[in-house]
Amino acid sequence: MKKTIFLILPVIFLASLAMPGFALASPQANAGADLYISSGQTATLQGSGYDQSGYALNYYWNCNGGTLSNYNVAQPTYTAPYIIQFNNQATYTCTLTVTNSYGASNSDSTTVYVNNNNNSGNNGSFSVQTNSATNISNNQATLNGYTSGSNSYNAYVWFQWGTSTNYGNNTQQQMLNYSGSFSQNIANLSYGTTYHFRAVAQGNYGTVYGQDITFTGNNSGTGYYGSGSLTVDKTAVNLSSGNLNWSSTQNASPSDIIGFLITLRAGGQDAHNVFVKDTLPGSLIYKNSLKIAGSSNYNSGDITSGINFGTIPAGQIVTISYQAQVAPAGNFSYGSSALNNNITATSNETGALADSATIYVSKTLVAGATYLPTGLTNNFFTDSFIIPLMLIVSGLWFYFSGKAYKLADRIKIRIRS
Numbered sequence: 476m477k478k479t480i481f482l483i484l485p486v487i488f489l490a491s492l493a494m495p496g497f498a499l500a501s502p503q504a505n506a507g508a509d510l511y512i513s514s515g516q517t518a519t520l521q522g523s524g525y526d527q528s529g530y531a532l533n534y535y536w537n538c539n540g541g542t543l544s545n546y547n548v549a550q551p552t553y554t555a556p557y558i559i560q561f562n563n564q565a566t567y568t569c570t571l572t573v574t575n576s577y578g579a580s581n582s583d584s585t586t587v588y589v590n591n592n593n594n595s596g597n598n599g600s601f602s603v604q605t606n607s608a609t610n611i612s613n614n615q616a617t618l619n620g621y622t623s624g625s626n627s628y629n630a631y632v633w634f635q636w637g638t639s640t641n642y643g644n645n646t647q648q649q650m651l652n653y654s655g656s657f658s659q660n661i662a663n664l665s666y667g668t669t670y671h672f673r674a675v676a677q678g679n680y681g682t683v684y685g686q687d688i689t690f691t692g693n694n695s696g697t698g699y700y701g702s703g704s705l706t707v708d709k710t711a712v713n714l715s716s717g718n719l720n721w722s723s724t725q726n727a728s729p730s731d732i733i734g735f736l737i738t739l740r741a742g743g744q745d746a747h748n749v750f751v752k753d754t755l756p757g758s759l760i761y762k763n764s765l766k767i768a769g770s771s772n773y774n775s776g777d778i779t780s781g782i783n784f785g786t787i788p789a790g791q792i793v794t795i796s797y798q799a800q801v802a803p804a805g806n807f808s809y810g811s812s813a814l815n816n817n818i819t820a821t822s823n824e825t826g827a828l829a830d831s832a833t834i835y836v837s838k839t840l841v842a843g844a845t846y847l848p849t850g851l852t853n854n855f856f857t858d859s860f861i862i863p864l865m866l867i868v869s870g871l872w873f874y875f876s877g878k879a880y881k882l883a884d885r886i887k888i889r890i891r892s
């Protein structure tokens with residue numbers, strides 16, 4: 476009887492699917508909060524989907540204005556068009572359609588406001604806007620936001636930021652008692668990495684979010700100080716050999732003293748926050764003798780740890796010289812070894828620059844030595860016993876062969892005569 480029931484239940488369930496009025500639950504679509512953006516600006520649409528049955532979902536966006544980086548992902552990057560009419564303001568609709576693997580679908584829409592007077596996410600009489608990052612430098616940036624509305628007073632504001640729209644980092648909350656702009660700095664950024672951020676505000680009305688905006692850490696030319704340039708050059712001389720011709724390559728022997736010269740040249744604009752560090756290989760020993768010319772910002776420091784020169788004015792040259800010693804011969808194998816000495820220089824305008832000088836160290840046998848067979852093997856035990864052993868064997872042979880007696884008789888005859 477139980478077996479019959481278990482066989483009938485699946486049949487009843489399958490039959491119920493064909494009954495009028497029965498349908499599998501549709502997936503849920505969420506196009507995210509409305510977007511407030513300026514002409515040409517980019518932001519991330521915060522779309523998402525959910526299927527209670529756990530089926531895989533496909534995403535499709537359709538916007539009647541602007542462009543998307545990818546129309547088939549949940550959170551694409553939206554780029555606003557440039558508005559030249561309607562008072563330079565426009566409103567667009569972006570619709571997200573979510574479809575599961577069985578063909579069931581659902582849709583949701585979000586509104587994109589371009590150059591809107593409020594230009595911000597809002598909640599009743601309160602709104603918050605994310606503005607572009609500024610002061611982007613080698614390892615930091617300033618995040619900017621704007622609040623408006625009567626509920627702006629006694630509101631807490633901060634920023635969420637990270638390498639994706641999951642953010643993962645929050646700046647410190649600050650209290651605002653006014654409508655207007657607010658800013659906070661973030662640090663420890665990586666060169667060339669794209670960061671997402673958005674403004675957040677919270678009060679007795681709840682929490683509201685501004686749109687997502689991106690920037691690239693340490694991006695050349697986007698820093699606060701404009702697009703100034705900086706070049707770096709690294710050369711060396713062998714002071715022990717008397718070769719005073721500066722070059723990016725030098726020949727040396729173990730224990731030689733090498734002089735290094737770093738030349739920094741600012742371009743047509745000032746170079747700000749210039750930091751220089753030299754990385755010596757293990758077989759080059761830093762001997763100091765550090766000398767700086769062309770910079771009044773330098774006080775003290777170690778070039779191997781890094782020195783900050785502050786600002787180098789446009790067109791100015793700064794030189795850094797110091798000495799290092801090649802390690803003793805015991806640190807090298809016979810032949811030639813290449814020691815690469817790398818220099819890194821960074822500034823707000825250029826990001827990271829690098830150059831290097833190479834020292835070719837030669838280790839040879841003693842000059843003028845020639846090879847003669849001596850019977851020695853350079854082995855302590857062999858060389859210690861072979862010569863005494865040969866002398867003993869020769870003496871014994873000489874004695875027992877009778878030659879010793881014959882030699883003695885000859886000596887007696889000569890003495891008597």
